[in-house]
Amino acid sequence: MKLYLSSFSALFSAFFLIAAPAFSAGAASISDEDQSIRVTPEFTKSEADQARQDPKYFTINPDSVRIRLLEVKDEPDMSYVRMSETPPKDLNGILVSIDTIVNIASKIWQIVQANVPVVNIETKYATAYPQGVTSASQLAQWSRPKSYVYGFYAENLYGSVMIDCKYKVSFAYNGAYKGKGKYLTAVAVIPTVTQVGWGYKFYMSASVPDSTIANVGTDTDPVAAMQMKLMWKMATVIKEVDGASVYYVQGDGYYEEIASPWKKEPKVENVKAAAPLLDPGTIFKGN
Numbered sequence: 001m002k003l004y005l006s007s008f009s010a011l012f013s014a015f016f017l018i019a020a021p022a023f024s025a026g027a028a029s030i031s032d033e034d035q036s037i038r039v040t041p042e043f044t045k046s047e048a049d050q051a052r053q054d055p056k057y058f059t060i061n062p063d064s065v066r067i068r069l070l071e072v073k074d075e076p077d078m079s080y081v082r083m084s085e086t087p088p089k090d091l092n093g094i095l096v097s098i099d100t101i102v103n104i105a106s107k108i109w110q111i112v113q114a115n116v117p118v119v120n121i122e123t124k125y126a127t128a129y130p131q132g133v134t135s136a137s138q139l140a141q142w143s144r145p146k147s148y149v150y151g152f153y154a155e156n157l158y159g160s161v162m163i164d165c166k167y168k169v170s171f172a173y174n175g176a177y178k179g180k181g182k183y184l185t186a187v188a189v190i191p192t193v194t195q196v197g198w199g200y201k202f203y204m205s206a207s208v209p210d211s212t213i214a215n216v217g218t219d220t221d222p223v224a225a226m227q228m229k230l231m232w233k234m235a236t237v238i239k240e241v242d243g244a245s246v247y248y249v250q251g252d253g254y255y256e257e258i259a260s261p262w263k264k265e266p267k268v269e270n271v272k273a274a275a276p277l278l279d280p281g282t283i284f285k286g287n
Contacts, residue, residue, distance in 0.1 A: 043199075047237050055238055056157035060154050060157075067150055067153075069148060077144075080147075087134050097130060102210075103127050106126055115196060130183065142172055143173055146171060148255060163196050167189055168192060181251070184250075203232070204230065216250060230244060230245050230246075231243075
């Protein structure tokens with residue numbers, strides 16, 4: 001019988017994913033997105049003492065780590081984020097370039113810090129608008145937002161479930177400017193369940209580098225595309241483990257997880273227009 005987090009007297013909020021190490025102390029250069037999660041966890045004397053006495057409790061079983069897509073659903077509206085855009089009265093006299101696509105919102109942001117979801121995380125999101133547009137309200141024909149809900153689970157060497165997390169990747173799509181284009185807004189990651197057992201620390205951040213914002217349509221009928229990179233760091237007194245996944249989103253609603261510790265070949269490579277975006281090792285420097 002497996003033990004679950006509820007069976008521990010001390011619980012903390014957190015999230016975890018395991019992957020190849022990316023936080024090398026001797027790295028010559030670190031990209032902005034990696035720097036956003038570069039931290040040194042601190043532990044108490046009690047945690048250090050317990051780790052010496054019971055190392056199995058403080059060690060994740062790598063074979064137990066699983067991340068699953070649990071649900072794909074429509075959001076009723078964009079209330080999962082708090083839009084912070086202030087549009088001008090109108091766009092008359094403003095040059096709008098529909099084939100040049102930009103992110104005017106967050107580029108790098110924290111999601112979980114030391115086991116706690118960041119305050120006001122619902123204000124953090126990315127966009128892919130035509131250059132010159134400053135608000136989602138200046139675009140029309142928005143489709144109802146989509147959410148992809150993920151569950152993550154990991155056990156220690158005793159078989160106890162130490163991490164139980166759910167989070168959703170959400171976005172609104174199909175926004176058009178004067179009937180042209182398909183753009184993105186409110187691209188966000190929202191943790192909905194974050195629990196971890198005593199003695200573990202977790203950090204998570206997201207980044208949307210400008211180099212991943214692209215037009216995968218035509219000059220006259222653009223389709224926005226972006227990649228969002230999620231980075232995780234989990235630590236105990238005994239060991240630190242970190243990892244990342246990359247999510248690809250298009251303005252027509254197409255979505256794919258294109259990189260993770262378990263995904264060997266991205267399905268999205270079959271989308272010809274997306275091919276130039278499929279090298280996370282190049283796009284996200286410093287891994």
